[in-house]
Amino acid sequence: MLLNKKHLHRIALLATLCLAVHGAHGVQGRDDASPRAGAVDTRPKPATCPAPVPADARCYSGADGQGAFYWIAIPKDWQPRGKVLVMHAHGGPETGPPQAGRSEQDLKRWAITVKAGHAWAGSTYKRGGYGVSFAAEDTERLRQLFVRHFGAPRITLLHGQSYGGAVASKAAELYAPLPGQRGPYDGVLLTNGVLGGGNSAYEFRLDLRVVYQAVCRNHPLPSEAQYPLWMGLPRDAKLTRSELAERVKACTGIGLPREQRTAEQNARLATILGAVKIQERSLQGHLNWATWLFQDLVQERLDGRSPFGNIGVHYPGSVNGAPLDAQVARYAADPQAIGQLAADSRPTGRTRLPTLSLHAIDDPTAFVELESVYRAQREAAGSADQLVQAFSAEREHSYLSDTEYAAMFAALIDWVDSGRKPSTADLAQRCTSLLTHFNADGQNGCHLRPDWQPAALESRVPPRLQAH
Incomplete structure (x- = not known):
C-alpha cells in the first residue's frame, strides 16, 4: 500500500530527528565494528570496479540491511572534506524483487560521474514495484551508510533519472533542512524525469x-x-x-x-x-x-x-x-x-535546494511536457526561483550525453558554492567548454537548446473530468 499523508509526515519527522541527532550529513568518520549477532552486515565490501569506471577508482558493494543492494565508487585521491558525493536514484520501477546487479549496471551507465571526479552511490531500493517515497527513504539510508564509512562530503548532490527523477524530487522535500540548518543534500539534478507525480x-x-x-x-x-x-x-x-x-x-x-x-x-x-x-x-x-x-x-x-x-x-x-x-x-x-x-509521488514543490533538470525534447518514455507540470508545482510553492530547466535535442530516454551530465554536475556545484543561479545559456556554454575533456570519441556532444520550452502536458495527454 502506498504511503498516505500520515505516513509521509512520520517519514519527514524521522528524517528531521535524524538530522538533529547526527548532524546535517549523518555520523562522520568510520564505523568498522562487526555487525551484531543476527544482524545483516551492511558494511561496504571492496569490489572490482566495472568498466567503464576508471581503473584507479575504489569500488564497494553491499546490502543495506533493509532489503536493498548498493554499489559505491570513489575516485582516486577523493577526500570527503573537499569533494562531492552524487547519490543516484535509478529509473523503473522494476516489478520483480531487487537484484544486486541492478546498481552495478547503474554505476557502469553513469561512470561519467566518477570520471568527473565525484563519488557515486546507488541503491536498488528495498523492494520492487511502485513506491516513490519508499525509494526516497532507501536512497537516504544509503547516503547515511556512505557517511558512516567514508566521511561527510563537502557537497552531496541528489541525481534522479527517469522514475528516479520522481524519487529525487520527493526526497528533496522529505529530507528538507530545518530553517537555518543544512540538510543532507545540497542540490538536485533531474534528468529525463518522470516528474509531477504518478497521477498525471x-x-x-x-x-x-x-x-x-x-x-x-x-x-x-x-x-x-x-x-x-x-x-x-x-x-x-x-x-x-x-x-x-x-x-x-x-x-x-x-x-x-x-x-x-x-x-x-x-x-x-x-x-x-x-x-x-x-x-x-x-x-x-x-x-x-x-x-x-x-x-x-x-x-x-x-x-x-x-x-x-x-x-x-x-x-x-x-x-x-x-x-x-x-x-x-x-x-x-x-x-x-x-x-x-498523489501523497506518495506528487511533489509539493516545497524545497529550497538548487535544482537543475535536463530533458530530451524527443523523450519517447517520459514526455518532455512533464517538465511543465513540475514547474507549475514549484511556482505554486514559491520555489521556482531555485529551478532551472534545460532541454536537449536528443531522442533517447535512458541516457543522455556524457558531456551534458558532466556539465550539469559542474554547474550545480558552482550554484551551490556561489549562490549564482545559472541560465540555460550558461549551461550550454558550460557543456561546450567540457567537450575536449569528455567527448574524445565524438559520441557525447552537447545538444542543449537554451531557448526551447515545453508545451503544457494537456497538449499531449487529454485532461480528465475527475479532479486530482
Missing part, C-alpha cells in the same frame, strides 16, 4: 490500454477472462512479455518493416498512435508498463482501487468504420486511490 505521469497509459483493446481486441483475448483494463492483469494471469509482444505484432505489425505489414496492420497502428500520441518505438514499452506496473500499482499498493480514469476523454479516429471514441471502455478513477498515489 501515468494516466495516458490507461488511454493506451483502452484504445489498444478497442482496436486489437487481444489484450485480453475474447477467450480469456475479462477484467477492467486499469487492473493491468489479474493476479493469477500467466501472460508473459513475449506473449504480449506477439499479440501486438499480430495486430499492428510492429517489429516488421512497414512494407511487410498488411494494410490492416498499418491502419490499426496509425489509429493507436494517433489517439494516444506516442511514438511507434515506445508502444510496446508503454503497453508493458500499462500491464505489469498497473498490476503492481493497483493490486499491491492501492488495495485494488484505480487512480486512473478516462471519463470525458476524446479519442480521435475510427475502428471498422465507427468512431473510436464510442468503442473504448470507460472507467472512473477512485478518489481514495487518487489521493494515495
Whole structure:
C-alpha cells in the first residue's frame, strides 16, 4: 500500500530527528565494528570496479540491511572534506524483487560521474514495484551508510533519472533542512524525469490500454477472462512479455518493416498512435508498463482501487468504420486511490535546494511536457526561483550525453558554492567548454537548446473530468 499523508509526515519527522541527532550529513568518520549477532552486515565490501569506471577508482558493494543492494565508487585521491558525493536514484520501477546487479549496471551507465571526479552511490531500493517515497527513504539510508564509512562530503548532490527523477524530487522535500540548518543534500539534478507525480505521469497509459483493446481486441483475448483494463492483469494471469509482444505484432505489425505489414496492420497502428500520441518505438514499452506496473500499482499498493480514469476523454479516429471514441471502455478513477498515489509521488514543490533538470525534447518514455507540470508545482510553492530547466535535442530516454551530465554536475556545484543561479545559456556554454575533456570519441556532444520550452502536458495527454 502506498504511503498516505500520515505516513509521509512520520517519514519527514524521522528524517528531521535524524538530522538533529547526527548532524546535517549523518555520523562522520568510520564505523568498522562487526555487525551484531543476527544482524545483516551492511558494511561496504571492496569490489572490482566495472568498466567503464576508471581503473584507479575504489569500488564497494553491499546490502543495506533493509532489503536493498548498493554499489559505491570513489575516485582516486577523493577526500570527503573537499569533494562531492552524487547519490543516484535509478529509473523503473522494476516489478520483480531487487537484484544486486541492478546498481552495478547503474554505476557502469553513469561512470561519467566518477570520471568527473565525484563519488557515486546507488541503491536498488528495498523492494520492487511502485513506491516513490519508499525509494526516497532507501536512497537516504544509503547516503547515511556512505557517511558512516567514508566521511561527510563537502557537497552531496541528489541525481534522479527517469522514475528516479520522481524519487529525487520527493526526497528533496522529505529530507528538507530545518530553517537555518543544512540538510543532507545540497542540490538536485533531474534528468529525463518522470516528474509531477504518478497521477498525471501515468494516466495516458490507461488511454493506451483502452484504445489498444478497442482496436486489437487481444489484450485480453475474447477467450480469456475479462477484467477492467486499469487492473493491468489479474493476479493469477500467466501472460508473459513475449506473449504480449506477439499479440501486438499480430495486430499492428510492429517489429516488421512497414512494407511487410498488411494494410490492416498499418491502419490499426496509425489509429493507436494517433489517439494516444506516442511514438511507434515506445508502444510496446508503454503497453508493458500499462500491464505489469498497473498490476503492481493497483493490486499491491492501492488495495485494488484505480487512480486512473478516462471519463470525458476524446479519442480521435475510427475502428471498422465507427468512431473510436464510442468503442473504448470507460472507467472512473477512485478518489481514495487518487489521493494515495498523489501523497506518495506528487511533489509539493516545497524545497529550497538548487535544482537543475535536463530533458530530451524527443523523450519517447517520459514526455518532455512533464517538465511543465513540475514547474507549475514549484511556482505554486514559491520555489521556482531555485529551478532551472534545460532541454536537449536528443531522442533517447535512458541516457543522455556524457558531456551534458558532466556539465550539469559542474554547474550545480558552482550554484551551490556561489549562490549564482545559472541560465540555460550558461549551461550550454558550460557543456561546450567540457567537450575536449569528455567527448574524445565524438559520441557525447552537447545538444542543449537554451531557448526551447515545453508545451503544457494537456497538449499531449487529454485532461480528465475527475479532479486530482
